Amino acid sequence: MVAGDLVQEHLRADTGAPDDITVGRKTPELEGAAERCPTYEAAIKTGGAGETDTDSRALEQEKEVPADEREAMLPNGGGGEAEEMQGTKLETKLYPRRFAVLLVFSLYSLVNAFQWIQYSIIANVFTRYYGVTNDKVDWLSIVYMVVYIPLIFPATWLLDRTGLRLTALLGAGLNCVGAWLKCASVSPGLFGVTIAAQVVCSVAQVFILGLPSRVASVWFGPGEVSTACAAAVLGNQLGTAIGFLLPPVLVPNTPDDVALTGHNISVMFYGTAAVSTFLFILAVIVIKDRPLLPPSHSQAVLPSSLSEDYSYKQSIFNLMKNKAFVLLLVSYGIMTGSFYSVSTLLNQMIMSCYENQELNAGRIGLTLVVAGMVGSIFCGLWLDHTKTYKMTTLIVYGLSFLGMVVFTFTLDLNNIYLVFVTAGALGFFMTGYLPLGFEFGVEITYPESEGTSSGLLNAFAQLFGIIFTLIQGKLTTDYNPLIGNIFLCAWIFLGILLTALIKSELKRHNVNMGADSNQLQAVPTECPGDCPSEKKTNGVKMEPSISFSRETTL
Numbered sequence: 001m002v003a004g005d006l007v008q009e010h011l012r013a014d015t016g017a018p019d020d021i022t023v024g025r026k027t028p029e030l031e032g033a034a035e036r037c038p039t040y041e042a043a044i045k046t047g048g049a050g051e052t053d054t055d056s057r058a059l060e061q062e063k064e065v066p067a068d069e070r071e072a073m074l075p076n077g078g079g080g081e082a083e084e085m086q087g088t089k090l091e092t093k094l095y096p097r098r099f100a101v102l103l104v105f106s107l108y109s110l111v112n113a114f115q116w117i118q119y120s121i122i123a124n125v126f127t128r129y130y131g132v133t134n135d136k137v138d139w140l141s142i143v144y145m146v147v148y149i150p151l152i153f154p155a156t157w158l159l160d161r162t163g164l165r166l167t168a169l170l171g172a173g174l175n176c177v178g179a180w181l182k183c184a185s186v187s188p189g190l191f192g193v194t195i196a197a198q199v200v201c202s203v204a205q206v207f208i209l210g211l212p213s214r215v216a217s218v219w220f221g222p223g224e225v226s227t228a229c230a231a232a233v234l235g236n237q238l239g240t241a242i243g244f245l246l247p248p249v250l251v252p253n254t255p256d257d258v259a260l261t262g263h264n265i266s267v268m269f270y271g272t273a274a275v276s277t278f279l280f281i282l283a284v285i286v287i288k289d290r291p292l293l294p295p296s297h298s299q300a301v302l303p304s305s306l307s308e309d310y311s312y313k314q315s316i317f318n319l320m321k322n323k324a325f326v327l328l329l330v331s332y333g334i335m336t337g338s339f340y341s342v343s344t345l346l347n348q349m350i351m352s353c354y355e356n357q358e359l360n361a362g363r364i365g366l367t368l369v370v371a372g373m374v375g376s377i378f379c380g381l382w383l384d385h386t387k388t389y390k391m392t393t394l395i396v397y398g399l400s401f402l403g404m405v406v407f408t409f410t411l412d413l414n415n416i417y418l419v420f421v422t423a424g425a426l427g428f429f430m431t432g433y434l435p436l437g438f439e440f441g442v443e444i445t446y447p448e449s450e451g452t453s454s455g456l457l458n459a460f461a462q463l464f465g466i467i468f469t470l471i472q473g474k475l476t477t478d479y480n481p482l483i484g485n486i487f488l489c490a491w492i493f494l495g496i497l498l499t500a501l502i503k504s505e506l507k508r509h510n511v512n513m514g515a516d517s518n519q520l521q522a523v524p525t526e527c528p529g530d531c532p533s534e535k536k537t538n539g540v541k542m543e544p545s546i547s548f549s550r551e552t553t554l
Contacts, residue, residue, distance in 0.1 A: 092300055093293040097286075098219035102228060104286045105215055106235025108172045108279040109208050113239030115179065115201045115272060116144050118247045120344045121362050124351065125253055129261050130191040134348065135473070140198050141344045142469055145462035147202040148209070153316075155206045156455035160315075163289035164214055171207030172276075172283040174200055179273035186266045188258065209236070210454040213438045218289075222296045223384060230380025230435040237373045237431055240343060244365025248358050298446065315452050324444045324503045325453070329460045331502075332437040334495035335400060337464025338488045339430050341472050343368075348473070349481040350419070353412045360416055364423045371424040372431020379432050380439075389440045394499050396436060400429040401492045408485035444502075 119126055119140040126137050159167045178201035185194035212232030220228040250271075251264040294300045319325050343365065350361035375396075382392060403426035410422050441453045468491070472484035 091293050092221070092295055092297060093291070094221050094295050095219070095291045097288070097291065098228075098295070100286045101219055101288070102215060102231060104279065104282045105168060105211060106232055106238075108175055108276070108283060109211075109232070109235040110239035110242070111179070111272065111276050111279060112171070112175045112201060112205050112208055113236045114243040114246075115175070115182075115198070116141060116205070117240050117243035117343060117365075118268065118272075119198075121244050121347050121365060122247045122251055122253075122358060123347050124358065125251055125261065128255055129258065129265070130188055130194075132191055134477070136191070138344060138469065138473055140195065141340075142466055143195070143198055144202040144205055145340065145465045145469075147199060148206050148462040149459050151203060151206040152210065152455045152459045156210060156452045159210065159214065159455075160452065164211070164218060165287050165289045167207050168211065168287045169280075169283055171204050171211070172280040174204035174207070176273070176276040176280045178204060179269070179276040182269045183266065183273055186262050186269060188262075209458045212435070213442050213454045217299060217442065218295070219291060220295055222298070225296070226383035226435070226439050227377070227380040229439050230376045233435040233438065234373050234376050237369050237376060237434070241366050241369035241373065244343075244346075244362045244369060246362075248362035253358055301447075315448055316456070319445055319448055319453060319456060322445060325441060327498050327502045328437065328441055328444070329456060331397070331495040331498040332441070332457050333460030333464040334491050334498075335397065335430065335433050336437070336458075336461035337466075337468045338404070338492055339434075340461070340465030341468035341488065342426075342430075344469050345473055345476060345481075345484070348476055349411065349484075350416075352476070352481055353414075354416050357416065364416075364419055367420050368423045368427035369431060370427070372427040372429075372434075375428040375432020376435050379436050383436070383439060389436070389443055390499075390502055393433070393436045393440055393502075394496070396429050396433050397492075397496050397499050400426070400433060401489065401496055403429050404485070404489050404492055408482060408489060411481055411485070440502075 119137055123134055123137040126132075126140075127134055130136075155167070158170075178197050178199075181197035181200060182194060184190070185197055212229050215232050216225045216228035247268060250268045251261065254260050254264075346365050346368075347358070347361045350357055350364060354360070379392060379396060383389065386392070403422070407419075407422040407426045410418050437457055438454055441457050445453045468488065472487055475484040475487055
């Protein structure tokens with residue numbers, strides 16, 4: 001299959017609006033030229049030079065994208081018969097249903113995050129009830145990270161192949177099954193059952209964490225996509241916040257009454273199961289793969305189904321060859337892994353510095369996450385307004401480092417109210433960074449699948465989360481929380497340096513805005529034998545020209 005130009009968006013002179021994208025049919029001259037890979041690519045890049053009459057005629061022919069080449073422009077294949085007709089507009093439209101899809105997704109993501117942290121924040125209660133050690137309870141949190149890493153690849157493949165709806169229903173359904181299984185584990189001798197239930201919930205997480213950027217891109221317009229992604233991530237953060245707040249209230253520490261402790265745990269588990277069931281039913285009713293018409297031009301040029309020659313492995317290979325994305329993978333993993341570690345070990349850190357403060361440990365965790373939710377929304381709105389992805393990411397990363405340093409050296413000053421303040425400042429920036437990483441990743445890897453890039457980001461986050469939680473937990477137990485937190489500070493500082501090295505190219509933003517759209521090209525998917533091997537792609541390769549818009553860097 002031979003690919004023509006990736007995006008040849010020509011704005012009408014009277015309006016300049018990106019909506020005015022037309023698709024024409026292939027001319028015989030271009031069809032013959034397309035069979036010669038190097039010659040055709042050179043003609044695309046030099047078209048419009050005006051040096052000869054032939055060049056002038058070629059420029060006029062290039063003002064319309066050939067219809068059958070339109071099918072090969074991007075990894076997903078054809079864009080639909082309606083758009084292939086000559087002169088047909090690629091329409092865009094925003095549907096009110098997008099808010100319902102976003103709300104339902106955010107809510108069942110909330111419940112999944114709640115089930116992740118509900119054990120760790122009252123670790124002392126569960127260790128006494130089940131007769132296990134702290135490290136066993138820690139693994140109820142770590143299992144979320146362990147399960148995610150091997151399963152994210154088949155999960156993102158499924159997302160690319162089947163779409164948003166099936167993946168979302170799997171996440172909501174498994175979340176519901178795990179919640180009901182926990183109800184059967186309320187007995188001091190059934191710790192193995194609660195582990196199995198938590199494993200099911202962790203599998204559900206695989207089908208949840210990679211969806212915020214997909215939900216935002218498929219359903220929301222270019223002026224609201226970053227805010228929508230932040231709101232989708234917000235649901236998960238809110239679940240963590242509620243997970244910090246409710247378990248200490250619902251399951252207070254009653255060491256002398258095991259039956260009462262079991263009853264309180266049952267109330268928490270059955271309530272979670274009921275809510276999970278209701279949200280699964282809502283997900284079945286509300287969530288669809290995509291709207292009838294795309295919400296943006298970056299989605300309009302992406303067809304709705306995958307072509308037969310699309311390779312998921314090649315998509316991952318393309319991403320791993322993107323140096324900017326690899327740097328983002330590591331820096332995102334460091335920051336998010338640090339957040340997972342702090343969240344998991346917060347109860348142990350607070351209890352080692354302040355005795356009998358289980359309730360306040362939960363409230364500090366709530367403060368950490370609620371401040372982060374505000375930071376997420378603020379960062380999403382800021383990105384929609386400025387599109388300064390790298391600058392915003394770097395600034396938030398640096399402020400997260402400062403917040404971690406302050407939290408580390410004020411934790412044991414015997415002033416728990418000061419810990420509330422420092423935890424809030426840390427959460428505002430550290431948790432606020434999460435949607436920034438998602439959106440930045442989609443921006444620098446367009447037109448690769450949002451699910452694939454987000455899945456890889458989360459996989460690295462889980463990997464670093466496992467490593468950081470185990471090492472910091474060991475340092476906290478054997479020494480004190482100060483040593484464990486200094487360990488995290490050193491890694492976050494390294495993340496700042498890696499973020500500063502990221503080369504920011506605003507690929508998706510250029511397509512949406514129509515900026516320099518006639519300079520964007522696609523390398524053919526199949527080149528003759530003399531074509532360099534690095535030109536072979538998974539159906540498309542974004543080739544930025546000299547005038548390709550780049551974000552101003554620090």
